[in-house]
Amino acid sequence: MxxxxxxxxxxxxxxxxxxxxxxxxxxxxxxxxxxxxxxxxxxxxxxxxxxxxxxxxxxxxxxxxxxxxxxxxxxxxxxxxxxxxxxxxxxxxxxxxxxxxxxxxxxxxxxxxxxxxxxxxxxxxxxxxxxxxxxxxxxxxxxxxxxxxxxxxxxxxxxxxxxxxxxxxxxRDDIGPRLTSAFTFTGRSAAATLPPIVDLWITPPAYTRKPPLVSEQTRGQASLTVPAGSEARVQVHHLPTEATAQLVFGDGRTPFTALGPGSGEAKLMLGTDGLLGVVDGAGREIARWSVDAVPDAAPSVRFAGTPKATHRGVLKIDLEAEDDHGVAELALLLAPVGREGEVERLLLLKPGSQPPKLEIGTYQDLTPHPLAGLPVKLQLEAVDAIGQKGRSEPLEIVLPAREFRHPLAKAVIEERRRLAGAPDSAMNVAGRLAALAETRAAQEQPIAVPLTLRSAASRLALNESDAASRRSVIDMLWELALFIEDGSLSVAERKLRDIQQELQKALEEGARDSELERLMEELQKAMDEFLEELARQAMEQGQPPPQDLQPLDQSQVVDRRDLQQMLDRARELLKSGARDAARDMLAQLQEMLENLRAGQQQARRPSQGEQALSDLQKMIQLQQNLLERSFQMNREQGQEGQPQPRGQRGQPQQGLPGQQQRGQGQDPMGQAQAEQEALRRALGELMRRMGEAGMEIPRALGQAEMQMRGARDALGEGEPGVAAEAQTQAVDAMQRAGQAMMEQLQEQMARQQGEGPGGQPQPTGRRGRDPLGRAARNDGGMDTHGVQVPEESDLGRARDVLEELYRRSGDRRRPALELDYYRRLLDRF
Structure with a gap:
């Protein structure tokens, strides 16, 4: 503008x-x-x-x-x-x-x-x-x-x-009829003008763990996909007075049960595909759905690798199973080669949670089986919740058998294997068993051994054609061979394996906490009995009791404390509700025990570094004993008020650490001086041996030697207080030297573990790792390799939460709704 x-x-x-x-x-x-x-x-x-x-x-x-x-x-x-x-x-x-x-x-x-x-x-x-x-x-x-x-x-x-x-x-859908009902005057039956309403609820079978479909989800849907066997519940409302309706599915018709005036309900099972509809008495269609009933597929299972035998002959089976609604049971089918009709079914486990996909390894001790050592065909079988079965491809292997070293045990097992493989040879086996009972090897055994051989021979001779008697003799011969070979060790080993399998099975099946705690206590006792029997057997063979337990993998060496810590950690995981982690921990413990052998069976001579470290530890203990005696002598001087001349001082009180029995005429100060000088000379000899072996001598050892020299002189002058100060510094210096020597040994072990037999490098995943696969040393980085097991801090927090829940649930001043919430939380754990 x-x-x-x-x-x-x-x-x-x-x-x-x-x-x-x-x-x-x-x-x-x-x-x-x-x-x-x-x-x-x-x-x-x-x-x-x-x-x-x-x-x-x-x-x-x-x-x-x-x-x-x-x-x-x-x-x-x-x-x-x-x-x-x-x-x-x-x-x-x-x-x-x-x-x-x-x-x-x-x-x-x-x-x-x-x-x-x-x-x-x-x-x-x-x-x-x-x-x-x-x-x-x-x-x-x-x-x-x-x-x-x-x-x-x-x-x-x-x-x-x-x-x-x-x-x-x-x-909702009655907006139009209700608005026009204000202008309907004739007959005063306005309700009859409303169109019928149909509501459909579908409940899948419980084993599918699928949520039901409510009426809001099915209303307006032309087609529905549901698991086969689902239950359909249909309700119809606003039917005219005295009108009827029917539920139609396929060729079948189901009448509605009256719920009230103009309302009815009907139920049926949806087993196949078809049209689901509601029609009135005149045949007019009120509602219709196209139902696609998905049948439950049979489970599938397969071997995840070839089954392998452990060091003790136990068969480890890795498997993978899958089902659309969950695997309810896993079994192993076993049949001798050439006699495939004689199939034996061995139950492996029944997962309590019935997961749709399962990847697990299980241990089966089949060494007592009559077919042990013979070629067999193995086949896995998976069963779902409704009994459908799926099988893996057959696998032919030689069933692991235990190797017996005792001649008599080997002969017994050979006759047992002959009886199991050829049942017609029962009379011949009976004769050979009777002959074995008269041999010198059998007579040197306890009286129960020849008696058992004669009893087995008699039972076979009297019941030649009885299959049950043959099986009892086969089991009897196995127990006899174990007794001859290992004595009570085999009993403890079998008990330990049975408890492990029972505990793993209870975890898979979702057992109660009280049952799991009972099994953990039994596992603790069985493991202690097995290790004690292992130590006793080693002593009987003239070997020292095993302090270390060495698996087949030379890069892993553990002792009883390591095994106990694994068991304690599994118990803590169970108490905190981490059942999956506890199951993994117990599986690792079982694998370690199955592949375990006593360290003294292949006793190796300690290295020069290990021997030097062991000698230094003994010297530290001796020096600490001398230090305590110097403190005691200094205390006695303080009580008397003046130092006593050498040769006239009283002898120390009995019961002091490191004190030895001495007569009244001996001089405690002079004897302590002599022992200090002997310990100083031993330390010098240790440094000389380390130098000759080409080892690096820690500087702290030289400092310890100088402090020992000063303690010796102070004791010679009758001053135990000054000697105690020098001895304290000597102990500290030797402890620093021991730490330095330990680091040298760890570095040497790491370099040695990096190479396998013939100088070939080992897999890097096992270098410098503890029995759980975690890094033995951490130089400041984060180790992401190893098992996914909660650390002590995580378990501590879980314990704190549980204790707080118990404390609050016991406070009766809290509202009932809050107490009920705490009880439901505690029921989960």
């Missing part, structure tokens, strides 16, 4: 003025329309809630007339406002929204009378119009403003809208 141009003459201004007049008209009309809208809203709400369906005709007509009168009155008041706002009202609205002063739009309509011919007046009038036009450079129009907040301070209009939304949700 240029200066001096009248804005009212433009097309855009005329359009803006029209909009302003419409805005003013709407602002005047809206308050008048709202009462009519409120009447309509109340009518719709009452109709949607079904008011007209329950009112008698005497109240129906007056109430409907009242609504009509109220609507007519509000509309009549609104008609008076149905006029477009004037031009002046539109100009005033534009002036107000634009923020101008002195009404410039309306002032431009003023004109100067023709009688004014004074040039100055006309010039002044022109300047006045130019100023008005300049003030109209930016004209704006604000949106309409409602006057309802002032007239409705309680916001009843919002409440009406909220109730309207609730009524729409309540009516």
């Amino acid at each position: 240029t200066s001096g141009t009248d804005p009212r003459q433009t097309r855009s201004f005329r359009f803006l003025l029209l909009l302003a007049r419409l805005v003013v008209t709407f602002e005047r009309l809206w308050p008048g329309l709202w009462p009519g809208l409120a009447v309509v809203g109340v009518f719709v709400v009452l109709s949607l809630f079904g008011l007209w369906l329950h009112l008698p005709l005497a109240l129906h007509l007056p109430l409907l007339g009242l609504f009509a009168a109220a609507l007519a009155w509000t509309l009549w008041r609104t008609v008076r406002l149905l006029s477009l706002a004037s031009r002046d009202a539109g100009l005033a609205r534009l002036e107000t929204d634009s923020g101008t002063k002195h009404q410039p739009l309306r002032a431009l309509a003023d004109t100067l009378p023709e009688s004014f011919s004074d040039p100055a007046t006309r010039r002044l009038w022109a300047l006045h119009r130019e100023r008005l036009i300049a003030s109209l450079r930016r004209l704006r129009l604000a949106p309409p403003r409602s006057d309802l907040p002032r007239r409705d301070p309680w916001a009843l209009r919002a409440a009406l809208l909220l109730v309207l939304v609730v009524a729409l949700v309540h009516a």
Whole structure:
């Protein structure tokens, strides 16, 4: 817009003025329309809630007339406002929204009378119009403003809208019939005009662990996919009076059971695909779904690698099983080669959680089996919750057999294997067993050995064709061979293996905490008995009791404390609820025990470094004993008030650490000096041997030798207090030297473990790792390799949480709802 141009003459201004007049008209009309809208809203709400369906005709007509009168009155008041706002009202609205002063739009309509011919007046009038036009450079129009907040301070209009939304949700699919029910007068059976409503619930079988489908999920769906065997429950409502309905699935029809007037329910099993529908008595279809019943597939199972025998002949089987709804049972099928019809089924486990996919390794001690040492065919079998079976491909192996070293035990096992492989040779086996009982080897055994051989021979001879008797003799010969070979060690080993398998089975089947705790206690006792029997047998063979236990992997050496720590950690994991981690820990413990052999069976000569470290540890202990004796002698001097001359001091009290029995005529100070000098010479000899072996001598050993020299001199001068100070420094120096020697040995062991037989490097995953596969040393980095087992800090936090739960659950002042929540949490653990 240029200066001096009248804005009212433009097309855009005329359009803006029209909009302003419409805005003013709407602002005047809206308050008048709202009462009519409120009447309509109340009518719709009452109709949607079904008011007209329950009112008698005497109240129906007056109430409907009242609504009509109220609507007519509000509309009549609104008609008076149905006029477009004037031009002046539109100009005033534009002036107000634009923020101008002195009404410039309306002032431009003023004109100067023709009688004014004074040039100055006309010039002044022109300047006045130019100023008005300049003030109209930016004209704006604000949106309409409602006057309802002032007239409705309680916001009843919002409440009406909220109730309207609730009524729409309540009516759902009956919105149209309920709105038209207000104008239905004949018969007063408005409910019969509502269309029937069908609700469908589908509950899958419990073993599938799938959630049910509720009516909100099935409503409006044309097709449904459900597991075969699911239960369909259908309800129909709003049926006409005395009307009937049927549930149709395939060729079958199921009548509805009445639930009330116009309502019924029917149930059926969905075993196959088909159309599920509801029809009324006249055959008209009310609802229909296409059902796709997915059958339960048979489980699959396979060997995850070839089964391998452990050091003790136990068969380790790694397997993978899978099922669409969960594996309920795993078994091993075993049959001798050439006699595939004689299949024996051995139960492996029954997973309590029935996982859809299972990858696990299990140990089976089949060395007592009659077919041990013979070729057999193995096959895995998986069973799901409804009894369907799946089998793996057959695998032919030679069943692991235990190797017996005792000649008599080997002969017994050979006869046992002959009897199991050829049942027709029972008489020949009986004769050979009787002959074995008379041999010198059998007579040198306890009397039970020849008696058992004669008993087995007699049983075979008297019951030659009895399969049960043959099997009992086979079992008897196995127990006899174990007794001859190992004595009571085999009994402890078998007990330990049985408890391990029972515990693993209980974990898989989800046993209670009390049962798991009982099995853990039995496992503790069985492991102690096995290790004690192993040590006893080693001593009987003239070997020292094994302090270390060495698995087949030379890079792992553990002692009984390591095994005990693994067992304690598994118990803590069970108490904290981490059953999966506890199962993994117990599996590792079982694998270690199965592949275990006593360290003295392949006793190796300690290295020079190990021997030097052992000698240094003994010297530290001797020096500590001397230090305690110096403290005692210094205390005695302080009690007497003056030092005693050598040869006249009393002897130390009995029972002090490191003290030896001495006669009354011996000098304690002189004897301590002699022992200190002998210990100093032994330390010097140790440093000489280390130097000759090319080992690095820690500087702390030289410092310890100097302190020993000073302690010797102080004892010779009768000053045990000064000697005690030097001896303390000597102990500290030797401990520092021992730490340095230990680090040297660890580095040497790490280098040696990095190479296998023939100088070949071993896999890096086993270098410098403890029996659990974790790094033995950590140089500041994070070791991500190894087992996923919670650390002590994690277990400590879990114990703290459990203790807090127990404390709160025992506080009876807490609300009942809170106590119930704590009890449910504790039931989980």
